[in-house]
Amino acid sequence: MVGYVPGEQPQDGVYIKLNTNENPYPPSPRVIAALKDAVNEKLRLYPDPNATSVKEKVAEVFNTSPERVMVGNGSDELLAIVVRCFVGEGEKIIYPYPSYLLYKTLSEVQDARECIVNFLEDYSLPEEFLVEDAAVTFICNPNSPSGTMVPVDKVSNIAGKIDGVLVVDEAYVDFADDNCLRLVDEHPNLIVLRTLSKSYSLAGMRLGFAVAQEDLIKGMIKVKDSYNVDRLSMTAAIAALEDHETFRINIDRIKKTREHLINSLKKLGFFVYPSQANFVMIKCSDALTAKSIYLRLKEQKILIRYIEQPRLDDCLRITVGTDDEINALLETLAKINNSLKIL
Numbered sequence: 001m002v003g004y005v006p007g008e009q010p011q012d013g014v015y016i017k018l019n020t021n022e023n024p025y026p027p028s029p030r031v032i033a034a035l036k037d038a039v040n041e042k043l044r045l046y047p048d049p050n051a052t053s054v055k056e057k058v059a060e061v062f063n064t065s066p067e068r069v070m071v072g073n074g075s076d077e078l079l080a081i082v083v084r085c086f087v088g089e090g091e092k093i094i095y096p097y098p099s100y101l102l103y104k105t106l107s108e109v110q111d112a113r114e115c116i117v118n119f120l121e122d123y124s125l126p127e128e129f130l131v132e133d134a135a136v137t138f139i140c141n142p143n144s145p146s147g148t149m150v151p152v153d154k155v156s157n158i159a160g161k162i163d164g165v166l167v168v169d170e171a172y173v174d175f176a177d178d179n180c181l182r183l184v185d186e187h188p189n190l191i192v193l194r195t196l197s198k199s200y201s202l203a204g205m206r207l208g209f210a211v212a213q214e215d216l217i218k219g220m221i222k223v224k225d226s227y228n229v230d231r232l233s234m235t236a237a238i239a240a241l242e243d244h245e246t247f248r249i250n251i252d253r254i255k256k257t258r259e260h261l262i263n264s265l266k267k268l269g270f271f272v273y274p275s276q277a278n279f280v281m282i283k284c285s286d287a288l289t290a291k292s293i294y295l296r297l298k299e300q301k302i303l304i305r306y307i308e309q310p311r312l313d314d315c316l317r318i319t320v321g322t323d324d325e326i327n328a329l330l331e332t333l334a335k336i337n338n339s340l341k342i343l
């Protein structure tokens, strides 16, 4: 099998990094302070295997109960746990395409039967998405790399019609107008996944959580490593979830920059998919291919995401950075555009 290939993570720090949807703003100062405080003699001891304090904090902030929460070493770990827990050998996994490429890797690892359903041209789901009876169905919402969103009532509809587990991967939902958390009450087969990597600026800490009814959570906990979340991640998570103000400010400024980015890209002549995430996807022309734009930006030390896969190889995904980063990108893109006109 081909393993999952994450976006480039250059270690020299000279790039404007708009390729892996990290938050351009630092985490809450309360996270840094809490971490410094937690670097102490207690690191000798194993962490709480149940991550009780994080579950309680999540339950408080998201208005649910700790029994409905499971904490993971990033939501990628929770995706792996879901597949290990609910998909027997040869059973089916459904997910739409193009979407998060990790679903494919996880399916292959588990020897599952993959049923890939193509998104329609506008990234809405076709009706036949419901037809197959799968052990697990994934919907990334907002979707990566398109940034588009499947309406919450449509998700609810799907959850109600299938027997298997429906996983809604809400890695980017804090940048969207709606979310599926409220559906957990109605649907015993629904798992909502969240992460602190994007909206809370904590990609480096690795913390995600799942919200679902108690039976599903109990099953998932059986297959996890005992100590899957370390002491420092828990400390960081609690401090981050307590600082609503920093969270709000960062979300608001990213959304504002997103609007500026979308409008400017349209003015440059690109087709821009509507985005509910902290990134936008554009479609490029034959005259100026996605690959050539990606390479020329890289020469100028600006990294964006080019995915060499069907339906994506004429597209580029750009993370919403700071205003300065986005202006630098737009200036460089304008120059690339102009050089084409001169030729």
Ligand SMILES: *Cc1c(COP(=O)(O)O)cnc(C)c1O
Residues within 6 Å of the ligand: 021, 073, 074, 075, 076, 077, 100, 140, 144, 169, 171, 194, 195, 196, 197, 203, 206, 207, 208
């Ligand atoms: C970033 C991302 C994740 C993983 O988040 P971590 O918590 O950092 O593991 C999961 N799903 C999607 C769609 C993502 O983009």
